[in-house]
Amino acid sequence: MGRGLLDTVISGRKSRTSHAQVVDELGRAIITGEFPVGTTLPGDQDLAQRFKVSRTVLREAMKTLAAKGMIVPRARIGTRVTPKSNWNLFDSDVLTWHFHIGVDPEFLEHLSQIRMAFEPYAASLAAGQASEADIAELYALADAMADSNHTPETMAFADLKFHLAIAEASRNPFMRNVGSLIEAALVGIFKLSSPAASEKRMVEVAATHRRIVDAIAEHDPAAAAEAMRQVIVTGRDRIRANLAK
Incomplete structure (x- = not known):
């Protein structure tokens, strides 16, 4: 039996890989409202510097968040935070981030x-x-x-x-x-x-x-x-x- 979400909330355990850390930190930033619904995320260069990862790692992390329904890339516009109604609330990461903010x-x-x-x-x-x-x-x-x-x-x-x-x-x-x-x-x-x-x-x-x-x-x-x-x-x-x- 898994102990994923429950274990994460109780233990405070954090992800270890660079990809998982970017997904975790950026996902939390979206849910806390640091990057509100409807806003455009900073560019790849700025985010790569913020998280101290390569652009390749960042792009993979953005794909993961897009798959969770939280962001959508727009050509010549940038990556936008989607409405909450688009978020996959059955996803264990999305649920974990909700509990992180209280x-x-x-x-x-x-x-x-x-x-x-x-x-x-x-x-x-x-x-x-x-x-x-x-x-x-x-x-x-x-x-x-x-x-x-x-x-x-x-x-x-x-x-x-x-x-x-x-x-x-x-x-x-x-x-x-x-x-x-x-x-x-x-x-x-x-x-x-x-x-x-x-x-x-x-x-x-x-x-x-x-x-x-x-x-x-x-x-x-x-x-x-x-x-x-x-x-x-x-x-x-x-x-x-x-x-x-």
Whole structure:
């Protein structure tokens, strides 16, 4: 199971290659508004000097950002920052950059809404597709959330593993590919959660996730979807409560 976006936000790890660093720094600069929507980026020479890279590296980085929908080159005009509606919000880099500038309540609400569209249905599919081995793994992942030794970081990873395993058990390749979306939502919960979760809270979280597996084990799609919906609603309400404080 990957730990890409969640690991990046928690650890603060930065990309190492010149290409990745330019993509990361320029992407963040666009999302923070240093280069606002509709403006033209500085020329290649200026950007190459800023990032201390060759023009070849810079051009490849610009291609990457264009593929994410954030910029578009225009002949004789320059490279322009596109409207936010063009940005690929399913891209893990774009999501990471959004969290870099701070948690936006509206953005997190939108994440909860899109999770609600995907994950309950993934759980219902798992109820019809999951093998005995899948179910055993899901129970183990749910129970692992009750570990009293968890830190908020390890709890976040345990939660992520469970939800990605549900997507995997659905046997739908499109569901498996929404992993970055699930990660983004869990990043938001992590950033807004108390620095130290109580043991009682962890036991409760494990129990709510076990209910999803119970329904999958009973091959009850409707119950699996409802149990997943309740987990998402609880996370959303926790975010709202913390923001209200």
